[in-house]
Amino acid sequence: MRVECPTNVKIVEVPCTGRVDILHILKALEKGADGVCVIGCLEGECHFLEGNLRARKRVGYVKDILKSLGIEEERVDMYNLSAAMGQRFAEIMAEATEKVKKLGPSPVRRADERFSNSD
Amino acid sequence: MIVAEQKPIEEIREMIAGCKKVMVAGCNTCVAICFAGGEKEAQILASVLTIAAKKAGENQEIIDQTVQRQCEWEFLDQFKENIADCDAVISLACGIGIQGLAERYPNKKVLPGVNTTFLGFPVEAGVWAERCAACGECILGITAGICPIARCAKSLLNGPCGGSQGGRCEISADTPCAWQLIYDRLKEQGMLEVMERINTPKLWSKSSGPRKIERDDLKAVTSEEKSPESKDKG
16 A cells, blocks of 8 residues: 555554453553554454454553553553555554654653663 | 452552562462452453552562462462562462461461452353352242342341332342342242241351361371271270
């Protein structure tokens, strides 16, 4: 499609967002990811019927955890689009990157850098 | 099953403040079924605590290990290696398991990661409701299989009370009246005459602790029992 896309996004493919677990999102944040996007099919069009709806609930749960930790819940978000929407995918990547950039680096990454600097 | 609920993160963080290495100990039986303390929940809690510690600039290592049950010595033994250099252990088992862990490792700071709430049934996905009060004197045979001790707010033996309106308990519109449920089921079974019986007071001393059951037929064979000759010598 030759659409421009930010290069700072690590894409992890899953057969359905229903496969994404709370632990996956948390581990990404624990290892220093500044933000996590869960991108699933349009609601009502999940090939596996409810996978994307379950993913939304799990993303909501992670947002609650982040709130209780005093970390911006906007770092993690769920987006819905069809696999055919290449342009929209690039838009989402740009949107999410901008949003997370405004929030600054993840507090976990800052801490890791502090520890490695003090070594 | 025993139903428990994980404690809030802030409460858990406060308990482990100042600890350098903490283990999150999961249990894969009851607390796994109510998604409070199984292997997945232990891993999630370990990750959350790690994120929180890093954010606070604390040097705190969190590890996790889950065993099948924390209410059996053989399973509790499996923690031995990993628990050795931990300053504290957050157990996600029910109160029984937490105490088992504390008794097996008396020199370790064992902390409760969950609040053990009640004995209940998973009525639907994500919903657990209290069913048994462990009163020690089961009368389910005369209440159509519905427990009035656990499910009636007043634990009435001869309900319903005047607060039963439209099949609901006066404490909340979400709570069905247990005696209404009992009546309905007895009617379905054509056994309404059971409702006319006056149920006499229970032996409530059986429902409070500390309770204990001993079965001599199941106890370990003693050395005296093994060698009858030693009995004669003694």
